[in-house]
Amino acid sequence: MSLDQTRSRALEERFDAVYASAHSNFKRSIAAGGHKLFIEKAEAGRVWDVDGHEFVDWVGALGPLILGHRHPEIVESLKSFLDTQGTTLGSGIYHTEEDIQVAEMISRFIPCADKVKTCTSGSEAIQLAIRLSRAHTKRPRFIRFQSHYHGWIDNVVIGQHDKQATGRPFPTTEGEERNFYSAEGNSPTAGEESFILPWNDIEALEKTLQDYGDEVSMIICEAFGAQNMCRSPLPGFLERVRELCTEYGVVLCFDEIVTGFRIGLGGAQEYYGVTPDMAVVGKAIAAGLPFAAVVGKAEIMELLADRRVLGPGTFNGYPLGMRAALATLSILSRDDGAAYRHRNGIQARLSDGLHEVARNHSQDLAIQESPGSMSLHLGLKEGTVFRQEADLVGFDRKRFFQLQPRFYDEGIMIMPDKLYVSVAHTQEDADQTVQAFDRVLKGL
Ligand SMILES: Cc1ncc(COP(=O)(O)O)c(C=O)c1O
Numbered sequence: 001m002s003l004d005q006t007r008s009r010a011l012e013e014r015f016d017a018v019y020a021s022a023h024s025n026f027k028r029s030i031a032a033g034g035h036k037l038f039i040e041k042a043e044a045g046r047v048w049d050v051d052g053h054e055f056v057d058w059v060g061a062l063g064p065l066i067l068g069h070r071h072p073e074i075v076e077s078l079k080s081f082l083d084t085q086g087t088t089l090g091s092g093i094y095h096t097e098e099d100i101q102v103a104e105m106i107s108r109f110i111p112c113a114d115k116v117k118t119c120t121s122g123s124e125a126i127q128l129a130i131r132l133s134r135a136h137t138k139r140p141r142f143i144r145f146q147s148h149y150h151g152w153i154d155n156v157v158i159g160q161h162d163k164q165a166t167g168r169p170f171p172t173t174e175g176e177e178r179n180f181y182s183a184e185g186n187s188p189t190a191g192e193e194s195f196i197l198p199w200n201d202i203e204a205l206e207k208t209l210q211d212y213g214d215e216v217s218m219i220i221c222e223a224f225g226a227q228n229m230c231r232s233p234l235p236g237f238l239e240r241v242r243e244l245c246t247e248y249g250v251v252l253c254f255d256e257i258v259t260g261f262r263i264g265l266g267g268a269q270e271y272y273g274v275t276p277d278m279a280v281v282g283k284a285i286a287a288g289l290p291f292a293a294v295v296g297k298a299e300i301m302e303l304l305a306d307r308r309v310l311g312p313g314t315f316n317g318y319p320l321g322m323r324a325a326l327a328t329l330s331i332l333s334r335d336d337g338a339a340y341r342h343r344n345g346i347q348a349r350l351s352d353g354l355h356e357v358a359r360n361h362s363q364d365l366a367i368q369e370s371p372g373s374m375s376l377h378l379g380l381k382e383g384t385v386f387r388q389e390a391d392l393v394g395f396d397r398k399r400f401f402q403l404q405p406r407f408y409d410e411g412i413m414i415m416p417d418k419l420y421v422s423v424a425h426t427q428e429d430a431d432q433t434v435q436a437f438d439r440v441l442k443g444l
Contacts, residue, residue, distance in 0.1 A: 003033060003409060007050040011038045024062075026180075032408035042069035044424040047413065056412045056429045058419035063226075063258050063283035066372070067331060067339075068424020074287050077327040078320055091316040098326050099317055105329045106285075106295060109265040111275045112254075113295035117304055118322070120315045122257035122282035123151030125292040126220070128311055129278050130155070130193075133218035133251040135309045136300045141192070142218040143208065143250075145199040149181070149227040150220060150255050154190035157181045161196045168215075169195040169208055199225070200234045200388045205244060213248040218278075223268035226258040229417050230368035230375035234387050238274040245277070251300060252276040257292065261285050262372040262420070264340055265333055271370065284372075287328040291321030332423070339423040344371055346430050347421045353434030355382055361441045364394065375418040376403060378444075399444050406443055410436035 012035050022036060041048040045068050047057045057069070067074060089096070103116040119125050130142055150156035159171025160179045171191045173182065195212070197204045199221070209216065223238055225231035245252040253276055259268040260281030269275055278300060282292030294301070303309040332339055351367050351374065358365035359382075366380035377386060379396030386392065404416050412433050 003053055004051050005033060005035055008035050008038050011050065012036045032404045032413060044068040045422060045426060045429045054411060056432055058414045060420035060422050061288055063420060064288045066262055066284035066422050067287045067328060068422045071287060071424065073331060074324055074327050077323050081320060081323045085319060087320065089319050091314060096319060096322065098322050102322055102325045106293065110279060110295055111266055111269050112277060112279055112297065114298040115301035116293050116295050117301065117311055118291065118293045118317050119313050120290045120292060120318055122280060122292050123153050125280040125282060125294045126150045126156060126255065127153055128294050129253050129280050130218060132300050132303055132309055133253065135303050136251060137217040137249060139215055139217040141194055141215050142220055143195045143197060143216055145197055145221050147228050148199065148222045148225060154186040155193040158186045158190045159196060161198050168212055169197060171196045199231065200237050202237060202240050205241065209244055209248050216248065216250050218251040218253050219245055220253045220255055222255050223272055224259050224370045226373040226418065229386060230373055232385055232387050238272050242274050251278055253278040255280055257282040261332060263370055265337065285328065286321045286324040289321040289324040291318060291325055343421055343423040343425065346425045346427065347371065347374065349427060350430040350433060353430060354437050357434060357437045357441060363441060372421050373418060374421065402444060403440065406440040407436060410439055412436045
């Protein structure tokens with residue numbers, strides 16, 4: 001690596017002596033420079049490490065930083081809460097008027113959100129959605145899709161689609177080395193909680209529902225797979241899933257932990273015009289505070305009201321998260337979504353610039369994107385939309401994963417497989433990244 005890493009390396013040694021792993025220990029490490037990054041300062045779309053390097057930051061804390069780092073209104077609103085009410089108040093015992101304001105906004109913006117229940121992480125919200133759907137339908141299992149990520153709890157992370165399955169399409173752990181999420185220690189019975197199907201395969205879904213529909217409580221999916229190399233739904237797929245859910249009495253839940261308040265105020269459901277029965281949101285909702293929510297139709301959500309479904313949690317309704325959510329949603333909805341319009345302009349500039357550089361290098365590049373997320377698929381013809389494996393003919397996986405370390409050398413931080421664009425990014429951030437891409441491609 002060309003960048004000096006003296007202090008980072010020294011800190012990494014101390015870190016590794018006391019921590020069991022990096023804070024998130026997915027196998028595809030985001031240690032872009034070959035070491036852990038230690039950050040000293042962050043502002044808007046940039047971070048500075050302890051060795052004095054400045055990076056344009058397209059990581060956005062893995063999704064929450066829709067407003068960029070240290071947005072002044074978020075900082076001020078948190079400070080004023082700390083000054084008057086402190087850190088937390090006591091979920092279930094004390095409430096604030098802001099709790100109401102936040103839920104009113106969520107209900108106004110998200111099409112399926114009659115009612116809201118907050119918690120602190122996406123993984124938690126998904127487990128509650130599963131529980132609600134089971135209680136609502138009195139059925140034991142849910143359907144999920146290959147490569148869609150729904151948090152780290154056993155029942156949503158275990159196994160992969162079983163191409164050999166003849167009966168119920170339970171996840172298989174055979175050939176697990178091919179599965180990014182495979183790991184030891186999962187509950188031996190977790191696999192029986194769900195069926196896993198290939199994404200965008202409506203026939204497989206229809207057949208599963210015909211055969212086992214009376215066992216299925218919920219279908220959960222990332223309508224736009226930001227966690228899934230920005231994979232899109234086939235035209236008509238989500239609409240048909242919606243119809244099937246209605247026909248079979250299955251709860252449709254969109255995992256909008258990434259897409260919620262990132263694509264726009266109404267998330268993927270508004271973007272695609274398909275309204276699920278439930279959704280989970282997190283990450284961007286509170287611009288960096290741990291905060292998430294399950295939202296959905298009143299008849300399902302009200303199972304929580306009389307405690308038929310349990311939904312406790314010391315930090316549910318976490319006041320600092322609530323305060324940050326109030327500020328975030330106010331900023332994003334202001335001036336008829338001016339912040340999103342700015343962000344979309346920056347994303348278009350970046351996308352156009354990267355395409356142009358690739359063309360100048362006679363390299364195929366298809367940028368997979370929805371508002372706020374993008375993935376650079378080298379080797380795919382410009383304009384190719386990634387919806388299913390068959391679309392990946394020519395995709396250069398090796399060079400794709402070389403992009404992150406090469407960009408790092410150029411002072412640009414991306415995730416291994418994607419970039420998140422915030423409303424705080426600037427033309428300069430986009431232009432610097434485009435110029436860096438020119439040098440990156442020369443070196444690849
Ligand atoms: C689509 C999706 N769902 C769920 C989760 C889990 O959220 P958390 O990490 O807050 O538990 C994530 C996290 O990356 C995600 O991207």
